[in-house]
Amino acid sequence: MIDLGPHETFILFAYLGVALVTFGLIGMVAIDARRQKARLAALEAMGVRRRSTGKGPKP
């Protein structure tokens, strides 16, 4: 790692904060996607289907 000079703390905290929020955002979006797929699969497994749903491609 290069020398970040007298303001190293500010630089590192800026990157750390952005990394935390970014990974949090990715995690939140990924968990929501997985949850919706699981809920839909569970309903379809119970035989609840939309009128237009045939044996189409999976979402």
Added chain:
Amino acid sequence: MSLDTAKPMNWFDRLAHPGQFLIWSRRLIWPLAIITVLLFALGLWYAFFNSPEDYQMGDTVRIMYIHVPNAWLSQFCYVLMAMSAIGTLVWRHPMADVSMKAAAPLGAAFTAMALYTGALWGRPTWGTYWEWDGRMTSTLILLLMYLGLIALWRAFDDQLRAAKLIAVLTLVGAINIPVIKFSVDWWNTLHQPASVFRAGGPSMPPSIYIPLFVMTFAFTFLFLTLHLVSMRSEVLRRRVRTLERKQASGAAK
């Protein structure tokens, strides 16, 4: 109509139809995610190992490589929401309110990161974390608008009805975007005027604007990936809600 006589869908139908959207968007997610990771790897390498310190800012210029992309996305995301709002109100495009709803939490996060990194850059450079100047105050208002719109989406059970109201409010709030953009020209502010997108090109050497552009593309691709996945989740959430209603009405009979 039989399958043989059915007309093939044009590109607009494929874009507008939620079922078709789920099919074509699935193929885009991994390529977008891979491009995002590669751009971040390149951008961070530039930011920490292959860019000089600025003659005025010193090493705090490295905060710019994350501040500017987040500030750009805070506005880009709102412009996308405003365009989606037009799609909802004018064309009643089925995917427009899905796009609008999916973008709001992402926009809020990028705006919060722009304010956070701006404050950490401001303290060593200006001597203060915060100043109530035009650019910073209008960006804070943008964050509050995002949070308000997210709260409104959650307040309504009927998402179709919510979309119309939120589309109107989003368009009214879009007046804040030119205010943010031109605040540095209209008022005497602590925030510096445009230095990247301006007539005559960027006011910085390539050793600084190259990492800045790479990181801007990295964050933009991150946004596009997350927005696409969030839109897919929203389509599925609506399907789940429809099926749950169907299941409940079937159980009631």
